[in-house]
Structure formats: C-alpha cells, structure tokens
Amino acid sequence: MSHFSDRVDKALADDNLSEALKKATSQLVSRRSTAFSSLEDAENLRDIARNTKMKILHNLEDNLLKFEKSLQKNGSHVHWAKDAEEANNVVIEIAQKQAVKKIVKSKSMLSEEIHLNTALIKAGMQVVETDLGEYIVQLAGDKPSHIIAPIIHMTREDVGNLMHDRLSVPFSDEPEVLTRIARRKLRQEFLDADMGITGANFGVVETGSICLVTNEGNARMVTTLPKIHVVLIGIEKLVATFEDLNRFLKLLARSATGQKLSVYTSIIQGPGKGTETGPEEVHVVLVDNGRSGMLGGDLAESLACIRCGACLNVCPIYKNIGGHAYGDTYAGPIGSIITPGLRGLAQWHELPAASTLCGACKEVCPIRIDIPKMLLKLRQVTPPKVKASISLRMAIKCFAVIAGIPKVYKGFTAFGSRLLRFLGSKSWLTNNIPLLDRWTKVRDFKTPAKKSFQRMWQEKIAKDGK
C-alpha cells in the first residue's frame, strides 16, 4: 500500500475532495449540535452510556456467553471467528451449504474490515451492496471513506457521472433521480438473492436481539427477503438490556446524523417462525479479529465506540484529508486508534502521530472516549525503530539531559538563538535550512529575539535596584 504521506499529498491536491468534505462535515456538525440541544439531560445520558459500555467490556467473556445462549434460544445459529479468515470462511461455508449464488448486503463496516466481499467473490458468489452509499462505492470499485457517510468524499456530480458511466443512464446530479435509479436496480437484486448479510449496531445480551439502525430501509429487505440471513457482529458491540439499548439509540442517531432517532430501527430476534415473515435461517458470527487483544489494555476504551462518526466530522485533520488517506476501514481520530489496535502499530504508526491533540473528538464523542489520551499512548509505545528519525530521537534525548541542568540549558538555548539569528541574518528564515526544512516548507521561521526574556528581566531587576 502507498505511504501515508503520499495519500495525504494526493488528498490535499484534490480540490473536489476538500470542497465535498467541508460541505458535508459542517452540515453534520451543525445538525448534531442542534439535535443535542433538544436532548434533555444529554450529559448525564453520556455518562450512563459510557459506564454501561465499560461495564460490559470489563466482563466481556461472560456477556458474550450469555449473548450466545440468548441467541440460540431465539433459534439463531451462533458462530465464533477469531480473525478475518475464520469469519470469511464461516460465511462462505454457510453459503455453500445452501448453494447460495447471489448475496445482498447492508450496513457492515466489519465486512469491510475483514474484506468479506473479496472472499465471497473468490468463492464464486455474487455480492451486491444495497445501501445507497455502499452501492455507489461498489460501482466505483472504491472503499467507504466515512463510518456513516461512505461517499462523503464525492460530490453530487461525481455520483452522477459514475452512474452515467457504469449503469448507462442519462446524467443527473439530482439526489432524488439518482436514488430512484439505484432503487430500481436494487429491487431485482433483493428478489434474486439467496442470502442476506448485515452488520449489527448492537447486540442485546439479555434478549439475544440484533439491532440495526438505518435510514434507507434496505437492511429490512436484506434481513427478511432472502432465506438465509447472516449477521456479522464485532464482539464489542454488546449492550446489556433493552433499556440500555434505548439510551444508545438516542445518542447514536443524534451524534451520527443529527436525528432524534434514525428512520429505521430493526430488531431481529431469530428466524421467521411459521407464518411470520423473515428468513428461514439466521446465523450470527461473533468476530474478534484483534478486539480481545485490546481488552484490558491502553486502548480498551476504544472498544466502547458506537461508530457514530461524530469525531470524524469535527476532526480538523479528517476534514482536510478525508477517509481514504487513513488507509484502512476506520478513518478519523477513532480510526487512528482502532487501526493500529487491530492491525498492529508497526505498519500504522503514522496515524497516531497525525494529530494535533486538539481534543475536538473527545469533546464530541457521545461515549466520552478519550481519544487524545490513547493517541498519546500509541506514540509512547511505537517501536523505537519507527518512532522517529535518528536525528529527532537524538535531539530529544539531548534536550532531556540539557533541560534537566538549568545552567547548561540556558547556555544551550542562548547558543541556539545566536546560531539561528546568524543563519537568518534578518528576523526571518524563509528557505530550507537543516532541521527546519519541515517548518519552512509551509511557513517562514521567525528567528529568536536578540535579547531573551530572562536577560530583559535581569536588566530590569538591576535597574529597579531590587
């Protein structure tokens, strides 16, 4: 895969992208704040949600076993998958047993995380994404760039052009027209499919229910029309009771899209029984894929994330580089924790470093996840080899020694100041000089003052005769 800085360069060079991002994120941010202002006791609700989630995570194994029992009681089949490969194989096996050819999908970042589509296609099956955003992403041969708004990086014109190219329909940039075209195409897919795959927003331990939150209703078709429904759920997605679920739903919709509740909230409780509508078989795949490794550690808090995307929308880094620059399924501030957490820090150490720790994400997170704290933690444990260039490492080590001895520190900074002034000869350095070239790449460097504050202060004391 390309290097982080190349992806950033590409993103920053794309004017279309920055315009699309700016518009969409600011809309989401303002909708969120309006929605929260109408929520009574919001701060309290956030505290409760955080506490309940942390409690579940504390005792995750027990809760998962209870959840499994409840699911089975409802007539669902339960599968466990420790990694992506196992998860993909479970799905493929279920499909092969029933000679499935065509699969419809809805709402699953987890399936992106484990690259399920690629595995299914390789196994000879046809997979169709049915949520509008994901459908467009699939048409483009692309990846989602936001947790809840997968095509936030595209303008209406982009989408119009894509549909015109791939589906041979007349160009339009009217959302209604585009949605209508997609809906018509998808209708037949639903009817033809033998299997539906969805993710899950929450799993309710007590009742064994799977909760799916959507705005388009496609998930309803995916979960009811085909004869088999497979649910992929990360092991961290549990809530204890319906009462808890209710709290999370209030927070999720408001944080994600600024709605009081999303348009559709589906609760799935096992296969359709007798005359009821619903699939004949429901399979729930509980996926670990690195999550249990984060339990109890410095990044455990990130498992409480309900994937609302609010932290992405307020993040000044995300807003400028978009989701694809992060290089993996989860983008933005929380992605900078989850990606190294799940996939390992060695390959992903640039992500935690690419933050100013401005704290906007923490402020907005409905679960009050302390994202900056974990980003710092990741910077601390980054393997020394990749941590920093040798020169930076040496500089910081010297700095620590020097700063620990005031006399030396003063002498050193005074020398540094003189050196910089000498190099600058004027009060500004504007071109690249060693060590400062990454500063002067985008801005000029003001050279140190001729007289330090401490000098001025000492002269003042002398003058005042103190």
Add this chain to the structure above:
Amino acid sequence: MMDQSLPDKAATVQLFHTCLINEFYPEVGMAVVHILERLGIRVEVPLDQTCCGQPAYNSGFLEETKKVAVKNLEVLSSTEGAIIIPSGSCGDMIIHQYRILFAENPDLLKKVDKVSRRCYEFSQFLVDVLGITDLGARLKARGAYHPSCHLLRGLKIKDQPKILLENIAELEMVEFEDPEECCGFGGMFSIKNPEISGRMMDNKISNLQASKVDMVISCDMGCLMHLEGGLHRKGSQIRVRHLAQVLDSGVD
C-alpha cells in the same frame, strides 16, 4: 481597579515564562510583568526553570519527559505563591499531564499536586483569581480571538480572555469562521506533518483574512508563532499578538 484587594496568594507570584516567550517573544513576558506589577503584584521569575517537557511528551518520549518534568517540579516547588503561565498549552501540560506522567509515583504525585494547585493560566488568573475584567487598556484595531485548543479544551478556559478583550477601549473584536478549529500547530505535528499542518493554517488564515482583521490575538505563542510564520510567508499585514501584549497597550 488598582484598589481591588488581592487574595493573599496573589501578593507574590512566580512567572513561568515558557521557552517560546523566553527565546522568541520576550516582549510578551515583559507585558505580563507590566500588567501584574501595575496591579501591585510582586513578580518573581525562577531563573532555573526549564521547558515544561511538552514537545518530548507529545512525541511519545516518556522517559525524557519525566527527566525534564522532575527538574521543573523541583524548581517550581522551591518557590512560593501563584504560578502564572502565559500559555494554555504549557499550563495544561503542568496542570493535567504531569499527573498522568507520574501516576505511579506517589511522592512525585504529591509534588505535582502541590505545584499544579498553584498554577494559573494568565487570563484565568486575572479574571478568576483577581476578579479583574478591565485593565484600562486602549488599542485601535480590528482583532480576532483565536482560542488555542489546550486552553479551550484542556484547561476549559473559554470566556476569560474574551471578557478581558471586550473591555479594551477602541478594540473592535471581530467574529470569523470556525474560530474554535485547531490552527494546525500541534507542536511537533507542525514539523512531522507540515502538509496537513499547512492546510489547517491556510484555512485559519483565510478565515481571518475574510473578516478583515488587523490582528489575531491568542493566549499561546505556539499557535501564534506558527500563524505568524504563515502570515509572513503570504505577505499578509495581519499581526499576531499575545493577550498580554494587547492588555498592556495604551496604558502608560
């Protein structure tokens, strides 16, 4: 204003002048001194103070940070009175991050507690401790206030600087787009990720330019040094000023 009776702890204060002010912006330190002395407060400057350690800390160098922080704690512990920090970012480091840094060392933690209880960011000290909102300053300009992130979200200081600015005669404070968005400095971030940092800086600068301001005022020289570098590169006439400089204008 001068008659306001000061709480005991304000009789003598220590100035933690920060590295950037010491080396690059000494006039900001002097402005802080002027203001405090005008209020009848005795200012002391512990000359052995060093960096708060934030650059190393934010880059993940924990052990190195601890060394610097221990030294700093030692120096500050040996002084008395309130410690005034004209920087939200260094303030947050000493007040909040030292606690995390030494969480597992009860002795040092006690020291941190004692020191950090005496620490105040400059505007916070004026408004919350001294109860002063008008320093009698006068400055004819169109100004914009940039709340630096660590001041705003770390120390939760939001209104104090604005109140002080509102009371400056002839200073017209101007609104601009996305004032609370990070300017892209972020300490070492500005060097590690200059491209993203530069884009964030550009956004901030164009929002300031769109509001036709003469100066951008903040409580952190880090953000301001970065913005000033960008403004200079672009040949902009917008100046950067620390809150203390503005509050020290037109009073003599």
